[in-house]
Amino acid sequence: MGQVRHGSATTTHAVRAAIQRSQASLAQLSKELGINPKTVAKWRKRATVEDQKTGPRATRSTVLSEEEEAMIVAFRRHTLNRPGFTGE
Numbered sequence: 001m002g003q004v005r006h007g008s009a010t011t012t013h014a015v016r017a018a019i020q021r022s023q024a025s026l027a028q029l030s031k032e033l034g035i036n037p038k039t040v041a042k043w044r045k046r047a048t049v050e051d052q053k054t055g056p057r058a059t060r061s062t063v064l065s066e067e068e069e070a071m072i073v074a075f076r077r078h079t080l081n082r083p084g085f086t087g088e
Contacts, residue, residue: 009051010035016049 011019011085017035019040022029030037043049061069 010039010076011043013049016043016046020046020049 018067019029019033020043024032025065026040029040060066061075064072
């Protein structure tokens with residue numbers, strides 16, 4: 001079974017490992033592999049050939065403040081266990 005890559009990936013684990021082992025220049029490797037020199041530089045700096053997570057490190061609401069979100073969570077917890085409350 002082959003490696004699953006995301007849509008924007010230009011390299012595989014094998015190519016990334018080859019980049020990390022190679023002594024060739026960035027320009028030479030990028031030309032050989034048909035990828036951007038910045039991609040070669042990125043994989044040379046990394047200790048692993050695995051993709052890193054993207055996006056925000058901590059999720060947060062873009063609409064509510066932390067206080068507003070806390071109030072809503074407290075209200076939902078309070079009303080969740082009330083007998084006969086349907087939430088409508």
